[in-house]
Amino acid sequence: MALDYAMPLVVTTTMEEYVGLTIQDIQDVAPEAFQARFKRGVELSCWDDPALEADIQEKGRKNIILAGLTTDICMFWAARDAIELGYRVTVVADACGTMTALGDQVTFDRLRGMRATITVVNQIVTELVGNFGTPEGQKAQKIMGDEIISKLGGTS
Numbered sequence: 001m002a003l004d005y006a007m008p009l010v011v012t013t014t015m016e017e018y019v020g021l022t023i024q025d026i027q028d029v030a031p032e033a034f035q036a037r038f039k040r041g042v043e044l045s046c047w048d049d050p051a052l053e054a055d056i057q058e059k060g061r062k063n064i065i066l067a068g069l070t071t072d073i074c075m076f077w078a079a080r081d082a083i084e085l086g087y088r089v090t091v092v093a094d095a096c097g098t099m100t101a102l103g104d105q106v107t108f109d110r111l112r113g114m115r116a117t118i119t120v121v122n123q124i125v126t127e128l129v130g131n132f133g134t135p136e137g138q139k140a141q142k143i144m145g146d147e148i149i150s151k152l153g154g155t156s
Contacts, residue, residue, distance in 0.1 A: 001125060001143060003030055005136070008059045011037040012046040014074065044073060047081035063088045065124060067095030072107045083114050090117040092124055121148060 002009040011026060011033045027034045038052045046052050056064075064087045068075030075096045079089045091111060098104050108118050119127075122144065126132075129140040 001128065001140065002033075004139060004143060005128065008061065009033040010052070010056065012040065012049075012052065012078070013037055014040045014043070045077035045081045047078065047085065053085070062086075063090070065090045065092060067092045069096065070098055071096045072098045072103045076107050076111065079111055079116050080114060083111075083116060088117075089115075090119055090124060092121055093118050094120045 001007070009030055011030070038046060038049050038055075040046065040049060043049065064082050066075055066079050066082070066089060068078060071093075075091060079091055082089050089111075091108070093104070093108060098107065112118060125140050125144055129137040131137045132141045
């Protein structure tokens, strides 16, 4: 969605040599954002990198949509610090996860208390386009069909 709608896409990684690279889908779909990723060592918050903070400020956005490999670490620290820096943060809950349902629940509860908006991918997509009857909405509907619904694998 970010690429098709000219929204800035920022990719970060932590401890690549230990954890590994960003998921292959992001590398494939957004190779430029992946190449320009912010690589961190052991810092948990991407906001500890002054270059990332400067890059985000330069983009001039006040709303940030976040997802992360892990809800309770990757996404939590990015969301918490973005909120503290004055950004309006929306977390896409089904685009990250922890090892337990409790881990997700506790993290989302804490972030709600910090005034983050917790949503799911279908909600954020429809919020961004507002109407599937428009050309932009039809493009979003196709992306959802190709990239989300088609990959649910027989879930009904």
